[in-house]
Amino acid sequence: MAHPIIVALLVVVGLIVIILLSVFFYFLNVWIRAMVSKAPVSLMSLIGMKLRRVPPHLIVDARIRLIKAGLALETDPMEAHYLAGGDVINVVQALIAADKAGIALSFQRAAAIDLAGRNVLEAVQTSVNPKVIDCPNPEKGGNVMLDAVAKDGIRLLVKARVTVRANLERLVGGAGEDTIIARVGQGIVSAIGSSCTYKDVLENPDQISRKVLDSGLDAQTGFEIVSIDIADISVAGVSDAANVGALLETERAEADKKMRQAEAEGRRAMAVAQEQEMVALVQEMNAKVVEAKAEVPRAMAQAFIKGNLGVMDFYRMQNIEADTTMRKTIAGDEADDK
Numbered sequence: 124m125a126h127p128i129i130v131a132l133l134v135v136v137g138l139i140v141i142i143l144l145s146v147f148f149y150f151l152n153v154w155i156r157a158m159v160s161k162a163p164v165s166l167m168s169l170i171g172m173k174l175r176r177v178p179p180h181l182i183v184d185a186r187i188r189l190i191k192a193g194l195a196l197e198t199d200p201m202e203a204h205y206l207a208g209g210d211v212i213n214v215v216q217a218l219i220a221a222d223k224a225g226i227a228l229s230f231q232r233a234a235a236i237d238l239a240g241r242n243v244l245e246a247v248q249t250s251v252n253p254k255v256i257d258c259p260n261p262e263k264g265g266n267v268m269l270d271a272v273a274k275d276g277i278r279l280l281v282k283a284r285v286t287v288r289a290n291l292e293r294l295v296g297g298a299g300e301d302t303i304i305a306r307v308g309q310g311i312v313s314a315i316g317s318s319c320t321y322k323d324v325l326e327n328p329d330q331i332s333r334k335v336l337d338s339g340l341d342a343q344t345g346f347e348i349v350s351i352d353i354a355d356i357s358v359a360g361v362s363d364a365a366n367v368g369a370l371l372e373t374e375r376a377e378a379d380k381k382m383r384q385a386e387a388e389g390r391r392a393m394a395v396a397q398e399q400e401m402v403a404l405v406q407e408m409n410a411k412v413v414e415a416k417a418e419v420p421r422a423m424a425q426a427f428i429k430g431n432l433g434v435m436d437f438y439r440m441q442n443i444e445a446d447t448t449m450r451k452t453i454a455g456d457e458a459d460d461k
Contacts, residue, residue, distance in 0.1 A: 154166055156183060161190060164179075164186065172198075186201070188216070189219070207234075208238070210237055214234055218230060220248065221247045221250075224250075224251045226247065239296075241345070255284055256287060256303065256304065257304075268355070270312075275321060277358060279325075281353060281355070281356045282353075287300075287347065288347045290341075293343070294345040302344055310340055311335055314335055325356065328353040332353055
């Protein structure tokens, strides 16, 4: 009968062998794939990934893609990026796309872009194939067209399309598409506002786009503006008119006529007010005359008291007044007969 200690040792050895075989067969598929793909990863590294709670198949798949694309990268940076919460496959795909397109992009830069919340693969694709965004963007809500006013007071409705290319160097910490849209909209409104007439804008809309493009609106953003194109431009409120120029001239003439009528009405009102002031002034003068006539009897009474006027003088003055009144009456009757 076998000794109990030997039996226990055999059991322990058997368990160790079973565990090793289980671990070996668990990682065998991944290990063989890596070896066959010429992207070897040691069993200890695979076991370490499992202990660090990193999916071994994910790291191996990423390494195989890099090796097949002609890029060499160890598994440690990819593990660190996974543990940091990044998308390893997306970063690897971005590195491969950037290498094929001849764009310099390191794993550290790609990982930083990915951890910053940006889609690094989409950024590389946008860098290769520029993206077109509408200004204003109808998907963001708000107005569908930009509203700008030229110096002559004519409102214009403008819609632009901005072609942008991702700038991988400024993508981390740089402003996004909303900032580009806001800056381009502000530049277009400012450029139209500095135009003398709306006709200049309608004749040469490319001057507006060039002026806005030369303003360096992509500074401190994650994009590089390739071009700004005016997609649509129209005069506000008359987009359905057959002859915009004639309609605007008619409206301007009507506005001028109303302005002149208002000025004439203002002058007439001032004349009426001045006439009323003159009437009031005449009434005031008449009142002063009546007041002055009222002082005559008082002055005569004072003259009698002081002895400056005698009774005969008073009667003589009364006769003169009566004679004058009679002559005026006779003259008035003769004028009526004629």
